[in-house]
Every structure is written in C-alpha cells, then in structure tokens.
Amino acid sequence: MSNDGHLDSAELFRRYASFVAHFLVRMGVPRGDIDDVVQDVFLVAHRNGGYMPGPAKPTTYLAAIAFRAATTHRRKGQTRSFVKAQDEVVERAGDERMSPERDAEQKRQLAILDRALAALDPDKRVVFVMAELQGETAVSIAAGLGIPVDTAYSRLRAARQIFREAAKAFMDEPSKKSPDSVQQRVGT
C-alpha cells in the first residue's frame, strides 16, 4: 500500500479475496465457480488501477465489481435448475471439523439462508448482503454502488422485511419442497 492509500490488485487480493468470495457465495454464485469469478473481479480491479481512496471503501469498491460479476454469472448459469444449484450449495457447505449433527444443522441453515436471499431482487440483495452479512455501513454501500444513502437505507429496510418473511416460510417448512412452492408462500 502506498502512502496515498492506493492498493494495487495484488494487495487487494491478499486482503479482500476472502471477503469477495463470501460475497459472491451470498449473491448466489455456485461454489464451484467462485475462484473463476473472484479472478474476474480482481482482474477488473487491476485494470481499473487498483483501489484509490474515495467515498467507497476497498470492500465496497470490490463488492460493486463483484455485484456485476455475480449478476452476469448468474444469468449465464440459469440453464441449471434452481434446485440443483441450491443442492450443490448445501452439499458443499459445512466444516469437516464439526460433528455430523452440527454440520447437518449448519448446512440446513445455510441452505435456508441462501434460499431466503434468493427471494430478494438483486438490488436489495446486494445491499442486504453487504450490510447484514459483511457489516458494511449504508454510507459505504451507497458510495460503492453509486446510489444515494437514503436509497441504500430504503432498500435495506425493504430487504429485511422480505428476508424475515422468506426465512420464516422456509424455517416453517416441514420437509423440503421446491423453492418455488415455498416462495409462493412468501408472497402471501
């Protein structure tokens, strides 16, 4: 890092690659594709000259790039069924060091989390993920995405409400149904 706060892409990668990877997962990029998309994000950051201090923090600067990458990637990947993609996420989630019971519970929670996040439209999802899962402030999120701060807040409020309802619907689900059938309930 130079004295002026500039971070080149290699330094950004060292510091924030994990952040970007988590962000991409929560934005719906399949785990098997994460490294490819992470590479795209940092390649773009490199071509942009790295990070220069400004209204956006390095994290929100990268998240704004990753948002575009995730959105594009998801469109390309929509030939896969939603259920298959979600199952893949569940199967790969978890920590091998955990007990089987805890591992299963975490998989279940992560599956529900991702399905509830999928109930959000991309504009709300990105704000929600950055705020609630990655601890960014609305000011920094707004700066990174190039939207007014009030808009960031209003999207976050709306996203929270939708997330609550979706999470409740999925948690109440007695057995695994198709995501669409549960999302129907979310809308009611």
Next chain:
Amino acid sequence: MKNPQTPDTVSNATATDTPMWNDPSEPAYVRELLHAGRTEPLGYDVAQGLARHLANVQAGAPLPDWAQAAASAAGAGSSAWLSWLVLPVVAATAATGLWFATHAKHPAVVQSAPVVVAVAAPQPSAVAAPAPAVADVPAAPAIATTPAHSAASGLFAKQNRPAHKLARSADGPDSASAKQLDTTAGSKANMDATDRLMSAPIASHSVDHASAPVAAETKTAAHEETSAVAAPAQKTGTVSESRLEREMQMLAVAQRVLSSDPERALRLAQQGEREFPRTMFSAERQQLGLLAMVKLGRIDEARRIGAPFLAKYPNAPWSARLRRALATGRAD
C-alpha cells in the same frame, strides 16, 4: 449500522442502526441464519488464488466480457466505480446482438452482430463514438417526456453520460432505470432456445379482450406510441441498435409510469410485445404488464395469466416481486 455522516437521514439510521444478527428484537431464527452466513468457513485458498491472479495479470488476460466496455469507458475518463452502472446497457446490447445473430432470419439483422460485438471490444472509441444511424431516428414525443429518452441520442451516447444521471434520469433516485436495464438483460438467460416464452400472455390478453374499453384505448394509444418513434431502418448495421433503443425506451417509460399511470404501462407492455415479440425483453415486459394489471385491479386476470408465466420463470430477478403482487393483489 452507524451513519454519522448523514444527519438528514437520522430516522433511517435509527431504523437500521443495529444489524439484524445482533438485534434481540429480531426472531431467533433470523439471527441464527445470519450468524451461520457470517461465520461460514468457506475455505477459499487466498495464496493459490493470488498466484493465479498474478499469472493472469502477467499474461495480460483479457477482461471478462461484462467488463470490457465499462473498462473502456473508465479509460475514457469516467469514474471507475460509477462506470459499473452502465454495464447493464452494454450487456443488454451485446446479448441482443448475439441473439439477433443466432436467431434472426432477416439478413440485414444478422449484419448487426459485428457492430454490437464491436461495442464489447476494449477500444475506447467503440464506446465513445455515437452510432450515426441512431441519430436519424426522430425524437419520440411520448418517450421524450423523459429527457434521458430522447430518441435522437444513441444508445452509445447515453453510455458517455455520467452514470448516475443515466440511472436516475428515467426513474428517479432509486436507479430504477439502471435496474430496469439490469433486469431486462437478466431475462436473456430466460430466453434460452428451449425455455423461451413462445406465447405472449399480455399480447394474447389484448387480443382476447379486444372489445374491452381498455383494449380499445390500447389500440389507439398504441398507434400513437408507434407513430411517436419512427420505425427503425431495416437495412443498416444499426437496425438492432435503434430497435433495441426503442424497445428499451418503451420498457423504461412503462417502468416509470407503472405507479402513476398503470394503464399506460400496460399499454406500453402490450405495444412492446406486439412490436418486439419474443425478444430478450419479452419476459421482463410481460411481468411489467402483469404488475400494471394488478395495479389496475384486474387481479383475477393477472393471476390467470401470471400463474403459468411464473411457472415458466420461477427464479427471474423480478419473479419474487410479481409473485407477491399476484398473491396480495398489491404491486409495490
């Protein structure tokens, strides 16, 4: 979340000050889900990823398609982080070009593909240069009520405008215009050959109800909308560009007036479906028409058309919103 820099948003800050995962007033399951997401051991190998990144940089790896034009715009002087807001436009343009190249039978339309591909090339001039033929399209009174939608300005010219203006000009501060373009580009994936919406519910609806007052008005107004924007040229390489621009303008206006004038929004959706059947924007346009129906109180009709539509597009970016609207009878 703390928001010390914006005293004018104190009420907002109060409403969102505490993260949900740490807010005792939130249901336990919400906090647990978010905690699971925050602490998930993803196990991404940073060292290995960094090695690959450095190799990519050293080898001069090309930018991903979605970033090429934006990088050019940024290189031409745009703010780098703002430039991401124009990406949906570029993505929609490139995707449309590919779609025309692979699906359209008219040879003149096929010729448009190289033009659109050139947009995605990383030369700044490819983005900076306005498309001359687009400038020949007369301004559209109905659409030109929004300054940003002067049909005389080409799509590429718009890309050179500050991104925040592009995002706000049509639909207000919520960047709905950019969102509109974003979601319409998203419907490209839904236009897979095996999954394309072969019938147009909204258009079918307008035929089914041709004698209804609204439908009759639609016919008249549709003529007005049609005459408002000159039909695009048919023999140049910019055919798809001008058609795309017109189609996008109609969509953007329909989106903008959805709340204030749902009747017009529905009319524009129907008109768009008749004029641009089975394009990459069809699904987006039809969901807009369904939302307009809900707003007009035509709930049963919207549900009847919307049920198979949602079954076909269960996970599009707008599906959840439409599903809620059909379920509650209220479009947010």
